[in-house]
Amino acid sequence: NAGVTQTPKFRVLKTGQSMTLLCAQDMNHEYMYWYRQDPGMGLRLIHYSVGEGTTAKGEVPDGYNVSRLKKQNFLLGLESAAPSQTSVYFCASSYATGRNFYNEQFFGPGTRLTVL
Amino acid sequence: RKEVEQDPGPFNVPEGATVAFNCTYSNSASQSFFWYRQDCRKEPKLLMSVYSSGNEDGRFTAQLNRASQYISLLIRDSKLSDSATYLCVVTKPNDYKLSFGAGTTVTVRA
Helix, strand or coil: CCCEEEECCEEEECCCCCEEEEEEECCCCCEEEEEEEECCCEEEEEEEECCCCCCEECCCCCCEEEECCCCCEEEEEECCCCHHHCEEEEEEEECCECCECCCCCEECCCEEEEEC | CCCEEECCCCEEEECCCCEEEEEEECCCCCCEEEEEEECCCCCCEEEEEECCCCEEECCEEEEEECCCCEEEEEECCCCHHHCEEEEEEEECCCCCCEEECCCEEEEEEC
């Protein structure tokens, strides 16, 4: 199993450009998450999904959109990139066990994005 | 106030030393607690869950103090390979989301 994979690994954008980050997991997990990590800030949740076809806003959703058309994929889009979106983006997935939501999250290797 | 706060460190310790650090959380209803480990420029990985009675995993001991709303991690007999950033993670009841601390950096020197 590959676990959680992310593409691309690195990307440099100019202000105003758009791009999509792809996250894929082969563990049949119900839940998927997008985080950004900035120095001194820790991981902040952007958007998440609790199942195919569902998405919800996290802590810092502005400037991002997501889609979960297939259970195994979770896409993060930046419509008009800004320098403030320079960050490391991590995707994660976890499994559902009924009422227990606090399961281990498995992370992808991250995408390092620079917006000039 | 941040939901989860950690001393960023760094904690610089020699091999074989014991190092311990805490994490405080603001929501008294927090339900589950974890320590994740993150190596430089890599993804976070689960180190251990933290149980109410405290728990050990080899050289690592985690404790929970609900009254004072903090959890702790103690590393005994530190190895060079323990050098990493340790993330404190907290969940709330009936919530799909985890709250991460900014991390405590530990550097073990030879």
